[in-house]
Amino acid sequence: VVGGGGYVAGELLRLLARHPHVEIAAVVSRTHRDRLVHKVHPHLRGLGLKFRGDYSFDADAVFLALPHGLSMKVAREFVGRMKVIDLSADFRLSRELYERYYGPHEAPELLGKFVYGLPELYRERIRGAELIANPGCNATAAIIALYPVKDAVKEALVDVKAASSAGGRGGGMASLHAERAHVVRVYAEGSHRHEAEVLQATGIRARITAHAVDMVRGLMATIYLQAPLGEAELFRRFSIYSREPFVRLVREKGWGLQRLPDPKYVLGSNFVDVGFTGSQGEGGATLYAALDNLVKGAAGQAVQNMNLAFGLAEAEGLEQLPLFPA
Amino acid sequence: VVGGGGYVAGELLRLLARHPHVEIAAVVSRTHRDRLVHKVHPHLRGLGLKFRGDYSFDADAVFLALPHGLSMKVAREFVGRMKVIDLSADFRLSRELYERYYGPHEAPELLGKFVYGLPELYRERIRGAELIANPGCNATAAIIALYPVKDAVKEALVDVKAASSAGGRGGGMASLHAERAHVVRVYAEGSHRHEAEVLQATGIRARITAHAVDMVRGLMATIYLQAPLGEAELFRRFSIYSREPFVRLVREKGWGLQRLPDPKYVLGSNFVDVGFTGSQGEGGATLYAALDNLVKGAAGQAVQNMNLAFGLAEAEGLEQLPLFPA
């Protein structure tokens, strides 16, 4: 694990430390080199891990949990030496889309070589892959919700409710507890870069408006369509996920505490819950997706990709059920 | 104040107890009759108020803070005897709209006699009025955001993020702290009754999807339009509020902690903050409104209406600035 000081790295370590087929060879952080890992990730106390500052370790795979823009510089160190699973945005897009949304790329020769690591869509390509670009959390939620309707929809409004852990550990004043608690703060106004991933995977133009809400983990996407899709048709379309190990359809009526996806019920797990409200009258349908931004939205999906890349059982190390209530 | 045991009543008492021109004549609650008010509203300890169970008091005005459906039964007790400010949904709509959205009404003869108490739109009608129907919290946010664009828009998608105090004090298991914390729970899927109020006030058909988020007070409405309205035009249109005492336009760029409305910055005040994102490319504009559901969304607006009805300064008793951070 490279970039070991952030939340995604902490979550990777949490999962990998209990994965039956994984041994953690190295945890790299230049900032924290030579520190004990639990000084930075106190929940991991007792594992006996230590940060190192260099890349000269041997391993079968490396997870890059680095900030966007830094991964593209570091990746070359590992390509060819071991499998690379990159959790940044650096290798998720085609060159054309990357440059349109982000600008010039520093390792353009690698752009076409990474597989987009969304198993529900690209499972076969991921099996055995050497280079995997792990999707963004917003994109994972939006793509999984939109994929079943992609032939019926051209545009979508995606209203995201996001958690503070998505902002990482380097925030400034606006990320302080007293500032960030109790907010509903718009931080992306219809131009979020995760749109490029949705476009690439589904052909749908998604306008993402993202709101920070008072939640440490989780992500909810409410997706408004213009297309008039009824409930029966949506049930049929979403049945493509009926055998997916990590996609649960939530669309309940009658007695019960839950009717539609809610990040509260996936906390700590690799599930993405999806659901919908069918069209009523002239309105379009609404889709919903809820996931844990650090698991299915980052580290869990990366482990899922690793399992596929190495021919392991896809759910290995990811069986943990959601924590509730929490 | 009748219906004195709920959050809206508690908030009314908080405001009225410090209003320079108000004396609280009676606090009525059948459930709590003869109890001290602070046993139910501990923040009001020290005011020396007591609940009574009957309606035989004299006053210049009565606030009905009763559940929907009960107000229509109780209102007749007061009509003619004193001014009535009703905070339920019972008298907000025309008879036609009421019956379409709610069904039969038990006091239909009164329906046309109540003024809809949204001062920003109906100030002149409210002045001196005898019967006032106080708007709902979702409707207040949506109407104030949509009113400036009403001639350019026919439909709107309203994505509401709502607080737990909006659910009142009578909730069941789903309202317990352990269940309600950390949720993003959809509780209205495009068919919320507040839509009728928006339709009546603006002519716009609003589809409201409401989400419970982890917040005790506050309300955020993100409103998606199809209409391509640019920022310059939106600035011009929203300038109609430039003299409104309780509407603040928030649309900042450059350095600063806030760019768009956020309920965090109106907490405890009667402000409704509005803002917008102008159209980009082919997309429509997005509007935002944030308010405190118990103040501008309920008790504060009721006091504002009372001030107008009695010819007092409109902001009397409502000058309190938002509490931050909280």
Place this chain on the structure above:
Amino acid sequence: VVGGGGYVAGELLRLLARHPHVEIAAVVSRTHRDRLVHKVHPHLRGLGLKFRGDYSFDADAVFLALPHGLSMKVAREFVGRMKVIDLSADFRLSRELYERYYGPHEAPELLGKFVYGLPELYRERIRGAELIANPGCNATAAIIALYPVKDAVKEALVDVKAASSAGGRGGGMASLHAERAHVVRVYAEGSHRHEAEVLQATGIRARITAHAVDMVRGLMATIYLQAPLGEAELFRRFSIYSREPFVRLVREKGWGLQRLPDPKYVLGSNFVDVGFTGSQGEGGATLYAALDNLVKGAAGQAVQNMNLAFGLAEAEGLEQLPLFPA
């Protein structure tokens, strides 16, 4: 699992469903009989479990997750038929202590037959036991912190900070989110019944003052002693836990995010973190213990006891690391 509708039962099911040596034979709830389990525990969607209302199932062990006072009525149904792990307070105490703290008992003949299921103190007795009384969450924290100093201390002040899930799912108005959020509410003033367990296990008279704080899961006990114990001595005394799989000593100085136990870093895990502040000048030492009230404070410890009772590896099914941040 009997008493399947509460939080402890939900947590038991979460752990047992992933336990390699467990098959869930029955989930009993009279309230929810014939409902699907995920209607009540939405996080468990996908397990295909259903509630039943009767006790006529066969199993090797039963977990009673019933309210205090009900367990003693139901236990007789199972004693002799299978191992019983009771999570209520009904069988934790000797008859004498039970009657002093709670009053008459309805199954006094069983009182002496249950083993007190705190493995760190009573591991050998628990191995192979037929009847196990699972400790309370406050008692677990207090006893594990106090046990190393029991010969040096006669009294202790225990200041507990408790989570809302500890209150169960049957709360009234005071447990609503809007009421329970942001509180520091004293709910036990030096006379908490968990004191009896501490007394029985350590001989120390603990005065427990418990505060509800804004936390769904977790428990922190700050324990004030009069005894002047220095840090070196405390390190020595707490070294008795050095081989315990679920007790971590936290007493850090220098750089790092954590210095002392904090429930944030044990969330979802079976760890209990312990630490201390040695005496300074004339003051006494202070001890700290943090745990997840639903795991080490309830369901996790019950599974740990089950493992011991059946001769399984003690940590089987409990290896999950804490979820952080959350």
Place this chain on the structure above:
Amino acid sequence: VVGGGGYVAGELLRLLARHPHVEIAAVVSRTHRDRLVHKVHPHLRGLGLKFRGDYSFDADAVFLALPHGLSMKVAREFVGRMKVIDLSADFRLSRELYERYYGPHEAPELLGKFVYGLPELYRERIRGAELIANPGCNATAAIIALYPVKDAVKEALVDVKAASSAGGRGGGMASLHAERAHVVRVYAEGSHRHEAEVLQATGIRARITAHAVDMVRGLMATIYLQAPLGEAELFRRFSIYSREPFVRLVREKGWGLQRLPDPKYVLGSNFVDVGFTGSQGEGGATLYAALDNLVKGAAGQAVQNMNLAFGLAEAEGLEQLPLFPA
């Protein structure tokens, strides 16, 4: 207001802007000079205030809301020119106590000239005072709770539950929302500097153990005494506060939502709620105090002191009732 960028300054401005006898002459912040105040304090949008970077303004009084250690450097600029109300720890102690707890002082000649601004104890000295040192939040809570028993008590254990706004706006990683939410984090282990204030005001040696809990505003002090004081005696002793405008005694039995002080019920107000549990058996009594750390614990008390210093009504500008629920 000097030091205008922090939470205390924001709170001062919130109160002063609505104070009937105050005009805000200047808001000074070197960091934010020439910025509009609402860029830093978004809740104050609409007041039209701007930061300045210099001290050359004229006013009747200045509030210093500066970090500890900086006030002592800046105070000289104002002493003699106008009344000074300092909110830091720099002038609260006698020289002897200051040096024992903090070390050398840079303006020792001023130390004896400041009045300790706790009106409940020193009202007469504060009237007309030129230099006032505003107490700390922990000290305010502890002193007001302990003062009635000061002749019966020599030592006290003070267990504080503190809010994130107490940490100010300059926090590092440990203050981020994802890190600071859901904690019970010990940050002062029996050696907190506020003890010096308690000692000076009451003669009692208080050992303060402070815990950060998940709360933006508020402060709860649970104070354990060894002295065996019964409830009747405590009622008698606490009756000294019966005419205090901002001290409320909370000690309820029977039906009701509140039994003892809780910061939830003082939010945004200048109240400090006090209560107690009388001795039971051999144990000592326990005292409780709850306040809003930014109001009675800082800015509100400063305004109360200002009112006294200028001969205004003591509660002027501070009548606001607590916000509930929030």
